[in-house]
Amino acid sequence: MSADNRTVWxxxxxxxxxxxxxxxxxxxxxxxxxxxxAEAMLxxxxxQPGARPDVVLSDIRMEGMxxxxxxxxxxxxxxxxxxxxxxxxxxLDSAVDAYRHGAxxxxxxxxxxxxxxxxxxxxxHQGAAxxxxxxxxxxxxxxxxxxxxxxxVFRIIGRLSSSEMNVLIRGESGTGKELVANAIQRNSPRAxxxxxxxxxxxxxxxxxxxxLFGHEKxxxxxAHGRHVGRFEQADGGTLFLDEIGxxxxxxxxxxxxxxxxxxxxxxxxxxxxxVDVRVIAAxxxxxxxLVASGAFRNDLFHxxxxxxxxxxxxxxxxxxxxxxxxxxxxxxxxxxxxxLKQCSAEVFExxxxxxxxxxxxxxxxxVRRLTVLAPSKTIQPADLPAEMLQxxxxxxxxxxxxxxxxxxxxRSGESRxxxxxxxxxxxxxxxxxxxxxxxHKQKAAELLGWGRNTLTRKLRQxxxx
Numbered sequence: 001m002s003a004d005n006r007t008v009w010x011x012x013x014x015x016x017x018x019x020x021x022x023x024x025x026x027x028x029x030x031x032x033x034x035x036x037x038a039e040a041m042l043x044x045x046x047x048q049p050g051a052r053p054d055v056v057l058s059d060i061r062m063e064g065m066x067x068x069x070x071x072x073x074x075x076x077x078x079x080x081x082x083x084x085x086x087x088x089x090x091x092l093d094s095a096v097d098a099y100r101h102g103a104x105x106x107x108x109x110x111x112x113x114x115x116x117x118x119x120x121x122x123x124x125h126q127g128a129a130x131x132x133x134x135x136x137x138x139x140x141x142x143x144x145x146x147x148x149x150x151x152x153v154f155r156i157i158g159r160l161s162s163s164e165m166n167v168l169i170r171g172e173s174g175t176g177k178e179l180v181a182n183a184i185q186r187n188s189p190r191a192x193x194x195x196x197x198x199x200x201x202x203x204x205x206x207x208x209x210x211x212l213f214g215h216e217k218x219x220x221x222x223a224h225g226r227h228v229g230r231f232e233q234a235d236g237g238t239l240f241l242d243e244i245g246x247x248x249x250x251x252x253x254x255x256x257x258x259x260x261x262x263x264x265x266x267x268x269x270x271x272x273x274x275v276d277v278r279v280i281a282a283x284x285x286x287x288x289x290l291v292a293s294g295a296f297r298n299d300l301f302h303x304x305x306x307x308x309x310x311x312x313x314x315x316x317x318x319x320x321x322x323x324x325x326x327x328x329x330x331x332x333x334x335x336x337x338x339x340l341k342q343c344s345a346e347v348f349e350x351x352x353x354x355x356x357x358x359x360x361x362x363x364x365x366x367v368r369r370l371t372v373l374a375p376s377k378t379i380q381p382a383d384l385p386a387e388m389l390q391x392x393x394x395x396x397x398x399x400x401x402x403x404x405x406x407x408x409x410x411r412s413g414e415s416r417x418x419x420x421x422x423x424x425x426x427x428x429x430x431x432x433x434x435x436x437x438x439x440h441k442q443k444a445a446e447l448l449g450w451g452r453n454t455l456t457r458k459l460r461q462x463x464x465x
Contacts (some may be wrong), residue, residue, distance in 0.1 A: 007031045009053040011041050011070065013062045013087065014306040017109070021057060024113045025120065040064035042073060048248050052078065055104075057116075058089040071101045082123035085110070104202075107404055122202070143179050145320045149312035153180065156309050162185045166259065168244075168304045169282040171311030174359030177282040180311055181240045190278060193237030196230050201243035210267050213258075219268025229266065231258060235275045244304065245285035245296060256300045259304055279304065286446050292451075293442075314356040314363060323354050324360065328367035341371055343379045349383055354388050357436060426463050430455070 008030045012018040035041040071083045082104035169177045185195045214229030238294035261287045263274045281304045291294035333340040373384040437443035445455040
């Protein structure tokens with residue numbers, strides 16, 4: 001997600017730290033506002049209707065209202081606004097309290113600037129996803145596509161319009177799994193009931209149980225009152241469980257019981273809670289592999305996988321790219337109140353040839369950036385990001401290039417090519433897979449067609465570990 005047009009509000013009574021945060025975030029393209037107190041920030045928000053940041057960075061201990069009190073105040077009217085809590089007191093109770101109050105993440109001072117920027121980017125993604133699944137108080141995002149792959153998705157959603165079955169949405173990151181979930185809900189018999197979303201990968205494992213099932217007063221340190229979990233909040237409606245493949249094994253057992261019996265106990269509770277909830281789950285992982293390795297329950301997989309929907313990658317629906325680009329151009333121009341731009345035919349050709357590892361989310365971010373930065377009304381190839389132009393200029397005949405390199409080495413007297421070139425070839429593939437999976441070894445192994453143990457052995461052999 002591009003930082004362009006993303007707004008971050010920093011709340012800290014330490015002017016030097018606030019200044020550092022402002023400079024670091026501004027360099028990344030964020031629109032930053034600084035406040036020396038929680039009261040000042042709330043006054044700004046209340047004084048300007050529609051003024052709402054994408055992310056808030058707040059200290060805990062300040063004169064007047066604390067960071068925790070700020071989170072509570074914000075979430076009364078903006079439940080999905082991500083708030084990152086900062087503190088110089090890195091104790092366990094503060095960390096637990098931060099999550100209990102609904103903070104997106106907890107950051108201990110002094111912190112690494114890169115870590116902070118990564119958290120802000122993640123928070124922006126979560127906030128954008130929440131706007132989709134919760135409606136965002138405005139018009140829901142539109143699903144577009146005339147390709148065969150997207151028409152199949154539309155057909156399945158249509159067939160589900162009279163059904164309340166559980167659904168498993170599978171696809172790469174950025175393919176719009178949350179949009180599909182929202183469309184299923186809007187067109188279901190539960191359309192007038194709540195849809196509650198939770199990203200199981202974004203919440204620490206030790207706190208996820210309470211988030212899902214709630215807790216009673218005194219259930220643990222910091223449990224000052226009863227907390228109603230997401231299942232109770234979604235009673236009668238739909239619960240969207242994003243990144244279900246990351247759910248801890250213990251919670252998988254509890255989830256299975258709720259799906260099969262519709263009842264559970266809050267953490268620390270003795271009273272059984274009954275709910276009627278439809279579950280839509282989503283994952284970008286290979287659940288069959290997780291089941292085979294024992295990391296995911298087989299019975300839970302089949303309970304969720306009643307209806308499966310595959311969200312196609314942008315590579316599988318290249319013919320939709322011009323339509324999507326024009327839609328994002330119109331949307332961005334309307335948001336910014338600026339001139340509507342268009343793309344040249346050469347730009348569309350390059351875009352349709354590019355592989356889009358970030359899928360539709362990446363395409364949207366590129367279009368937003370081009371709307372702001374392209375100097376003329378018509379976007380030209382020179383305006384495109386460097387990685388797209390480099391990919392377009394690469395030779396597709398990599399086998400010939402490899403053969404030429406091998407011939408050159410043989411002519412220079414080199415032997416035992418498999419040991420020298422084979423190792424470098426494997427190294428390149430491994431690094432590409434790890435980069436694509438963002439360092440997740442299990443996912444990288446699946447991309448390479450190996451088992452995790454094979455990848456681990458190769459990392460040691462090639463000195464990549």
